[in-house]
Amino acid sequence: xxxxxxxxxxxxxxxxxxxxxxxxxxxxxxxxxxxxxxxxxxxxxxxxxxxxxxxxxxxxxxxxxxxxxxxxxxxxxxxxxxxxxxxxxxxxxxxxxxxxxxxxxxxxxxxxxxxxxxxxxxxxxxxxxxxxxxxxxxxxxxxxxxxxxxxxxxxxxxxxxxxxxxxxxxxxxxxxxxxxxxxxxxxxxxxxxxxxxxxxxxxxxxxxxxxxxxxxxxxxxxxxxxxxxxxxxxxxxxxx
Amino acid sequence: xxxxxxxxxxxxxxxxxxxxxxxxxxxxxxxxxxxxxxxxxxxxxxxxxxxxxxxxxxxxxxxxxxxxxxxxxxxxxxxxxxxxxxxxxxxxxxxxxxxxxxxxxxxxxxxxxxxxxxxxxxxxxxxxxxxxxxxxxxxxxxxxxxxxxxxxxxxxxxxxxxxxxxxxxxxxxxxxxxxxxxxxxxxxxxxxxxxxxxxxxxxxxxxxxxxxxxxx
Numbered sequence: 061x062x063x064x065x066x067x068x069x070x071x072x073x074x075x076x077x078x079x080x081x082x083x084x085x086x087x088x089x090x091x092x093x094x095x096x097x098x099x100x101x102x103x104x105x106x107x108x109x110x111x112x113x114x115x116x117x118x119x120x121x122x123x124x125x126x127x128x129x130x131x132x133x134x135x136x137x138x139x140x141x142x143x144x145x146x147x148x149x150x151x152x153x154x155x156x157x158x159x160x161x162x163x164x165x166x167x168x169x170x171x172x173x174x175x176x177x178x179x180x181x182x183x184x185x186x187x188x189x190x191x192x193x194x195x196x197x198x199x200x201x202x203x204x205x206x207x208x209x210x211x212x213x214x215x216x217x218x219x220x221x222x223x224x225x226x227x228x229x230x231x232x233x234x235x236x237x238x239x240x241x242x243x244x245x246x247x248x249x250x251x252x253x254x255x256x257x258x259x260x261x262x263x264x265x266x267x268x269x270x271x272x273x274x275x276x277x278x279x280x281x282x283x284x285x286x287x288x289x290x291x292x293x294x295x296x297x298x299x300x
Numbered sequence: 301x302x303x304x305x306x307x308x309x310x311x312x313x314x315x316x317x318x319x320x321x322x323x324x325x326x327x328x329x330x331x332x333x334x335x336x337x338x339x340x341x342x343x344x345x346x347x348x349x350x351x352x353x354x355x356x357x358x359x360x361x362x363x364x365x366x367x368x369x370x371x372x373x374x375x376x377x378x379x380x381x382x383x384x385x386x387x388x389x390x391x392x393x394x395x396x397x398x399x400x401x402x403x404x405x406x407x408x409x410x411x412x413x414x415x416x417x418x419x420x421x422x423x424x425x426x427x428x429x430x431x432x433x434x435x436x437x438x439x440x441x442x443x444x445x446x447x448x449x450x451x452x453x454x455x456x457x458x459x460x461x462x463x464x465x466x467x468x469x470x471x472x473x474x475x476x477x478x479x480x481x482x483x484x485x486x487x488x489x490x491x492x493x494x495x496x497x498x499x500x501x502x503x504x505x506x507x508x509x510x511x512x513x514x515x516x
Binding site: 133134136139140141143145149151161206209213 | 428
């Protein structure tokens with residue numbers, strides 16, 4: 061379970077998050093929506109400790125992410141993250157992209173790591189791309205590679221940072237299909253997304269963030285179709 | 301017996317020594333310069349402005365002052381201080397530092413070329429800082445600057461000729477002595493030029509091959 065309690069985050073004088081409270085239970089899918097610059101992505105980066113926070117705390121299975129004594133490298137093995145710009149490693153083949161972390165972080169031997177990588181690549185539909193370099197693939201394929209790379213660490217949680225925003229429209233579908241698959245397998249996910257229809261379809265809860273505050277949170281269908289907060293209504297009327 | 305004797309096969313050993321000494325000091329300077337340049341390049345890419353200013357100024361001196369002046373100044377200076385060094389030692393120290401100064405900028409660019417998000421992606425998989433450096437940032441960055449590294453390495457081979465001024469018996473000094481004896485400057489300098497070409501050309505070809513191989 062991920063518990064975000066009164067989190068404040070600023071970059072210098074610029075306040076990004078102004079007191080965020082959010083709970084995500086095991087097996088739940090929560091989508092975070094909101095305009096750009098609202099602090100959605102920053103919130104994700106605070107959950108796996110890539111960003112520090114100024115106030116409040118983030119607990120992952122009871123472990124305080126920002127406590128000095130927390131082993132972040134260990135904790136991050138539990139929390140997978142997929143990025144908007146996919147960040148595939150250009151100097152490694154697809155298979156090496158996925159098998160590297162299991163090998164150097166989890167200490168698996170080369171063969172084990174490759175078997176694991178093959179399994180996850182097949183899972184996301186890249187079973188025929190093992191020896192290809194990422195730059196020879198489409199954005200959608202690279203994003204699925206990034207998902208497989210994360211899954212190979214066998215995380216309990218997945219943080220997805222606008223993972224379809226940088227894709228050509230015709231490639232969005234294949235990535236969303238992969239996410240549907242993960243949801244059906246019971247993966248706990250926090251998605252920052254601009255895909256409202258998708259958010260409504262896959263999420264248990266949707267949180268609307270504006271200026272560093274969760275203005276509205278509720279059951280997915282309700283938030284999209286029948287928002288109670290004026291700001292949510294205004295935002296949705298612009299994007300829908 | 302005449303004062304000048306023409307070039308003969310007996311000179312082969314002498315010339316060969318010159319060639320080997322040129323290769324020797326070049327390989328040494330390139331190796332030391334690469335290792336030091338990699339370390340200082342890394343420090344430069346992660347340091348604050350003030351540390352960079354100090355480091356940058358020192359490196360600028362090494363890069364801007366002509367190598368021949370550095371060589372003469374250094375070997376004269378250690379002599380005056382009462383610790384004269386053999387030409388090879390002075391030559392290797394200065395040529396290595398000179399190479400280091402250029403390599404530092406090459407590697408610094410390499411580190412800076414890798415977007416921060418690559419490192420973040422590696423860290424998000426649970427890698428430690430040094431693992432993310434070792435497996436992700438370093439290989440990507442080094443690949444991007446390989447052509448510049450090759451350029452510096454090739455120019456060091458040519459620049460090693462200047463070490464002759466402090467008396468190191470490398471290819472150019474060998475040939476100068478032969479010219480004095482034989483009075484055949486044209487043949488000898490042509491031959492020496494050819495040797496620099498023979499040493500450098502395979503390297504530059506190898507560099508182009510590697511570049512092509514790495515450009516995926």
